[in-house]
Every structure is written in C-alpha cells, then in structure tokens.
Amino acid sequence: MGSIQGVSLFLLGVTLSLLPSPVQGGxxxxxxxxxxxxxxxxxxxxxxxxxxxxxxxxxxxxxxxxxxxxxxxxxxxxxxxxxxxxxxxxxxxxFLVKMLEIQKQGASLMAFMTFYWEMTDxxxxxxxxxxxxxxxxxxxxxxxxxxxxxxxxxxxxxxxxxxxxxxxxxxxxxxxxxxxxxxxxxxxxxxxxxxxxxxxxxxxxxxxxxxxxxxxxxxxxxxxxxxxxxxxxxxxxxxxxxxxxxxxxxxxxxxxxxxxxxxxxxxxxxxxxxxxxxxxxxxxxQCKPAEALPSELEEFVESSGEHGFILMSLGTLVNGLPIEITSEIAAAFAQLPQKVVWRHAGERPNNVGNNTLLVKWMPQNDLLGHPKIKAFVAHGGTNGIYESMYHGVPIIGIPLLFDQFENILRMEVRGAAKMVDVTKITQQNFLKVLQEVLINPSYRNNMKRLSALHRDRPMxxxxxxxxxxxxxxxxxxxxxxxxxxxxMPWYVYHSVDVISFLLAILFMLTAFVVAVIRFTCLRMCRRRKPKQE
Missing domain, CATH: 3.40.50.2000 (Glycogen Phosphorylase B;)
Known part of the structure; x- marks a missing residue:
C-alpha cells in the first residue's frame, strides 16, 4: 500500500514539474x-x-x-x-456635431472631402x-x-x-x-x-x-x-x-x-x-452574467409586464445630438407598449412618454441580462455590441462615429440588428424599425444563436x-x-523579385524558341530555292 502511495506521489510530482511555473508578483x-x-x-x-x-x-x-x-x-x-x-x-x-453636418450633405464628393479633411486634421x-x-x-x-x-x-x-x-x-x-x-x-x-x-x-x-x-x-x-x-x-x-x-x-x-x-x-x-x-x-x-438591479430600476422594468422593456444608450455622445433628433426618438418610444430605459444626460427631449425613464447612469450589462429586455437601441460601440451579443438581445443601431457603422453592419448582415441613419430619423421611420425588431422573431433568434456561439469557448x-x-x-x-x-523589403515580401526572375527566364526561353523556329524556317527556305531553280 505504501509503495502505491509512493508511486502516486512520484507521478504527481513529475506532472506538476511539467506544468508551467506561475509568475509570482510580476x-x-x-x-x-x-x-x-x-x-x-x-x-x-x-x-x-x-x-x-x-x-x-x-x-x-x-x-x-x-x-x-x-x-x-x-x-x-x-x-x-x-x-x-x-x-x-x-x-x-x-467632433460629432461636425460629422453630423457633413453627413447631412449626403454622399457628395464635397462631403467626402470635408469628412476626410476634418478626420485628418x-x-x-x-x-x-x-x-x-x-x-x-x-x-x-x-x-x-x-x-x-x-x-x-x-x-x-x-x-x-x-x-x-x-x-x-x-x-x-x-x-x-x-x-x-x-x-x-x-x-x-x-x-x-x-x-x-x-x-x-x-x-x-x-x-x-x-x-x-x-x-x-x-x-x-x-x-x-x-x-x-x-x-x-x-x-x-x-x-x-x-x-x-x-x-x-x-x-x-x-x-x-x-x-x-x-x-x-x-x-x-x-x-x-x-x-x-x-x-x-x-x-x-468584459462580458459577465447580470447582477440584481437597484430596487427603483427593478420596479420600473417589472412594471412593463408581458411587453417587456427597451434599453437605449448612445454613451456620452448623445449630448451631441440635436434636440430635434432626440425628440423624434422620444415621440416614437411614446407610442410603444414597452417601457423604455434611456441613458440621457443632455437636454431633455420633447415628447417624452410616460413609458420612458431618463437616467444619467445605468448598469447596462445588468439591464441587458434582465429577462424582460426586448431590444437594445445603441450607437454601436464595441463594448455594447459584445454585451448585447452575450445576452442575446437584438439591436436597433444608430451609429454616430468611427467604427460604429461597421459594427452595426456586421450585426445587420447576421440578421441580429437593424440600422437607422441618425440624420434621417423621424418619428415614423424610427417607430417602424422598432416595431420590426420587436415583432419579427428572427432578430432575437439570430442574436440568441450568436450568443450561444460566443459563449461556447474553452476558457x-x-x-x-x-x-x-x-x-x-x-x-x-x-x-x-x-x-x-x-x-523584408516590400519587393521581397510580395515576391516581386521572384516573379521578375521567373518572367525573365520565361522571356528568354520564349525568345530562344522563337529564334530556333525562325532559324529552322530560314534554312528550309534556302534549301528549297536551289531545287526550284
């Protein structure tokens, strides 16, 4: 029995010695x-x-x-x-205010040049x-x-x-x-x-x-x-x-x-x-399971009943949106049966409905993980995208700057989001997009599928x-x-020198073959002339 324990301890010691040593106090x-x-x-x-x-x-x-x-x-x-x-x-x-002015000009060459001028500056x-x-x-x-x-x-x-x-x-x-x-x-x-x-x-x-x-x-x-x-x-x-x-x-x-x-x-x-x-x-x-909400917030979202609630956050950038845009958004929210939790620190929009709660800060991850969440209205920041995907919540995207357009597009291609042009938002078209994402189950199902894939990893x-x-x-x-x-020099990295060398050999071989054929043809022609005479 003792010998078996000795062998076991020896094998355990060998196994531990093969494991990478931890870094102590780096x-x-x-x-x-x-x-x-x-x-x-x-x-x-x-x-x-x-x-x-x-x-x-x-x-x-x-x-x-x-x-x-x-x-x-x-x-x-x-x-x-x-x-x-x-x-x-x-x-x-x-910067957002400048970009919104440029976007209103549409896809003209002048708008493109102005955008890149502002960006490079x-x-x-x-x-x-x-x-x-x-x-x-x-x-x-x-x-x-x-x-x-x-x-x-x-x-x-x-x-x-x-x-x-x-x-x-x-x-x-x-x-x-x-x-x-x-x-x-x-x-x-x-x-x-x-x-x-x-x-x-x-x-x-x-x-x-x-x-x-x-x-x-x-x-x-x-x-x-x-x-x-x-x-x-x-x-x-x-x-x-x-x-x-x-x-x-x-x-x-x-x-x-x-x-x-x-x-x-x-x-x-x-x-x-x-x-x-x-x-x-x-x-x-940065994603993690949701924790319990503060009591006031929990009471508000629970009061939504079977309709659930919508979360909206455009980060700190919302301060740069004109009040005419935020008022159109608020008017669309007011027509929904869902409750709305809206992170908004700027000027209070007009037409805010009784179903909408404006807050300066909120536990976004915990709200996205709440069982009554129905959709997330977001600007497309990477953190929000991943948190929404982790919890399986479909997105209504209002991209404003930088990579946000690309982020929302990636989710839209996968059928888990719908994009809205911030410069063209009206109460009617925003309400239509909201209802489409809320009613059509494909958006939620697609996001749930992405969530399952995202979570399925060994570590x-x-x-x-x-x-x-x-x-x-x-x-x-x-x-x-x-x-x-x-x-490597660029011409080595792209094998330009190798391609040039091979083309040179091919050219020389082609020239040699052409020269041989031409020489052979000339000799045959010279032999035929005396016979004809």
Whole structure:
C-alpha cells in the first residue's frame, strides 16, 4: 500500500514539474488610452492585480478616466504642455456635431472631402499631442531612472496612442498589445495579411462579400488609410524614434514586432480573415452574467409586464445630438407598449412618454441580462455590441462615429440588428424599425444563436488574456510566435523579385524558341530555292 502511495506521489510530482511555473508578483507597466478604451484596460488591470501582479499605469495630468489613485494600480503622472484633445470631455461631442453636418450633405464628393479633411486634421492634432508624452518621459532623466530601477517584466500597451511601444523598446522589455484599433485603423492590417478582396478596410462599412464596385472602393480606402497613417499619423512618432532610439530603428516595425496581440475580437462578430500565431482573440472579455438591479430600476422594468422593456444608450455622445433628433426618438418610444430605459444626460427631449425613464447612469450589462429586455437601441460601440451579443438581445443601431457603422453592419448582415441613419430619423421611420425588431422573431433568434456561439469557448476570454500576459512574462517574450516578415523589403515580401526572375527566364526561353523556329524556317527556305531553280 505504501509503495502505491509512493508511486502516486512520484507521478504527481513529475506532472506538476511539467506544468508551467506561475509568475509570482510580476511587474507590469501600462500605457492606456483614455475614454472608453480605459474601461477594457482597467478590467484587465484588475484581473492582473487579483493574480498578485504589481501594475503601474502611465497617465497624463489631464486624464479624466484614468485616476491617479486606485486600489489595484499605482500611477506615474506626466504633465504635458497641452492636454491630448481626446482627454477633453467635450472633444467627441464637438467632433460629432461636425460629422453630423457633413453627413447631412449626403454622399457628395464635397462631403467626402470635408469628412476626410476634418478626420485628418483631428488625427494630426491628437498624435502630435500624444507623442509629447514620449518626449516628456525621455527628457525626464529622473523619471526614466525610476522606471528602469523598477525592473518591470512587461509593458502592456493600448496602441491607439502608441508611445508605450517606443518606451518599451528603449527599456528592452517585451510588449503585449491590448488592441482592436491602432494608428492605421483596425489592428490586423498592421500584423496580418489583409486582402482587400474580402477583408473590409477600416472606415468602409461593407460586408466580406463585396461586389466589384465595393472592392474598388475598398482598395481605395486601404490606399487612403495607408497614406493618412504614413503622412499624418506616424511622423510625430518617427521623430521621437529617430531622436531617442537612433536612425536604424523604424517606428512601424516596432508596432509590427511586438510579442503578443490581445485582440478584442471574436469571429462570431468579426468577418473571417487571415491571422497570425501571436494574435490571441479576447473579444467580449468584459462580458459577465447580470447582477440584481437597484430596487427603483427593478420596479420600473417589472412594471412593463408581458411587453417587456427597451434599453437605449448612445454613451456620452448623445449630448451631441440635436434636440430635434432626440425628440423624434422620444415621440416614437411614446407610442410603444414597452417601457423604455434611456441613458440621457443632455437636454431633455420633447415628447417624452410616460413609458420612458431618463437616467444619467445605468448598469447596462445588468439591464441587458434582465429577462424582460426586448431590444437594445445603441450607437454601436464595441463594448455594447459584445454585451448585447452575450445576452442575446437584438439591436436597433444608430451609429454616430468611427467604427460604429461597421459594427452595426456586421450585426445587420447576421440578421441580429437593424440600422437607422441618425440624420434621417423621424418619428415614423424610427417607430417602424422598432416595431420590426420587436415583432419579427428572427432578430432575437439570430442574436440568441450568436450568443450561444460566443459563449461556447474553452476558457473565458479574460482568463485567456491574463494567461497569455503571464506566458510572455514567464518566457521573457514570445519571439517564436512572431513572424519576421515585416523586416523584408516590400519587393521581397510580395515576391516581386521572384516573379521578375521567373518572367525573365520565361522571356528568354520564349525568345530562344522563337529564334530556333525562325532559324529552322530560314534554312528550309534556302534549301528549297536551289531545287526550284
């Protein structure tokens, strides 16, 4: 009996020795992006802190989401000469007002040019300001010494503002991206092959089944995005890289050469596309089961009876909608038998019905998980899309800015959402869309199917994210998962030299064959002439 126990203990010891050793108290330096991006990063930081890791967050003095003090991280606060405009609470509202004016002009060439002028001007300003964070860090010798002396194990970066990857390279530390968006748009376009024949380009709201004209437009958008990134976005960072890292370092190569990409994408939502070994998909990692609602809110939604209730949230951007639009929405809601919970912090709309409750804040995830929820009126932000999909709630989409049009389109293609043009909303057409989604069971059934697919995975995506961060820390990087193709010249990457070589050989063989045939024909002609004479 004792020998059997001894063998069992020996086998258990061998098994445990083969398991990867846990990372005890690792040190992680974090470069986040403010606003809605911080919601995702903060959740990841909380999970890392719960696993015993020491997290330090780099923030600016004007940051309005990333607080200087928190129980789950310490912070390094950097004062910039001027605030990064996306850290100003009214930036998105002001930008939305401009975009709405442009959208009202329709699909004219002038509207298109005006849109891209405003977009590039804003991007240039944002990245000029954000790049100064790197300058302030590198010029502050005391701060750099403090960061070096902290002996961090890893740098976690949101590459929407990519200064962190430059600092990490200077410190010679492995880098993990918490990413969907990067300087040039959707993150895949930097690290993975992206054929424009079936991969929609950032900013172009089409499906992966494109007509010829859509493919032409998609290729044009890809070229335009590449030019904007090269000539508008990257120059401020190129200057920092050249000054502090040397002329042999390429900023774009720093982005492509990071160890691991935690991609906030799930292919239940995203269209299938090529990927790479160092991309880990964590789409919907912020989703969780619903908790009990506050008593007043619970009483309101329960009073909806068999009709249930509708949830509406356009985030902070709702403040930028003219009251004539919100009043049309309110008038449509007033005609429904359902109750409505509407997150609205701006001017109170006209025509608000007795069935509508306006709130400045609400537990969105808990409301989406309530059994009486019937539909979600949303602007198409990624967090809301995934929460709605997780709980199986169909969407009425009112996209306003950026990727929201693409997000709603992806759900619409799958039959789980219906899109409404915000500039053309009237009481009548909005009510018609509401009734279609509420009455037609296909929308709910399709979303329930997506929910089942989204939930059916071996590990919760948040646990997967923490595991892979610890994996990179354990192994001091993940170079074995990273392709070196980004170091190739463009003509080598696209095999232009190989194709040219093969074409040259083919040309020489063709020329040789033609020469032989011609020579043979001439000899035969010369032989025939004497015989004829």
């Amino acid at each position: 040190k992680i330096l974090v470069f986040p992006v403010d606003g809605s991006h911080w919601v995702n990063m903060n959740l990841l930081i909380q999970s890392l802190h719960a696993k015993g890791h020491e997290v330090t967050v780099v923030r600016t003095a004007t940051s309005w989401y990333v607080k200087e003090e928190a129980p789950h991280y310490s912070s390094i606060t950097v004062t910039l000469p001027e605030a990064v405009c996306i850290e100003e609470q009214d930036f998105y509202v002001t 804003s991007l240039s300003k944002i990245h000029q300001q954000a790049s100064l964070l790197g300058v302030e860090i590198f010029e502050n010798k005391t701060l750099m010494s403090k960061i070096r002396d902290s002996k961090f194990d890893l740098v976690l970066v949101d590459p929407g503002l990519p200064v962190g990857v430059i600092v990490a390279h200077k410190l010679k530390l492995p880098v993990v991206f918490n990413v969907r968006w990067i300087t040039s748009g959707e993150g895949h376009f930097v690290v993975a092959p992206s054929p424009t024949s079936y991969v929609p380009t950032s900013g172009n709201a089409v499906s992966n089944k494109m007509t010829f004209s859509e493919r032409v437009k998609n290729t044009f958008h890809y070229f335009l995005n590449t030019c904007i990134d090269k000539f508008i976005v990257c120059p401020p960072y190129d200057k920092i890289v050249e000054k502090y890292l040397g002329p042999d370092v390429n900023f774009y190569h720093l982005l492509q050469g990071v160890d691991l990409w935690l991609m906030r994408v799930d292919f239940v939502f995203e269209f299938p596309r090529p990927t790479m070994p160092n991309i880990v998909y964590i789409g919907g990692f 919760h995506p948040l646990d997967a994210a923490v595991y892979w961060i610890e994996f990179v820390m354990r192994h001091k990087g993940a170079a074995h998962l990273r392709t070196e193709s980004y170091k």
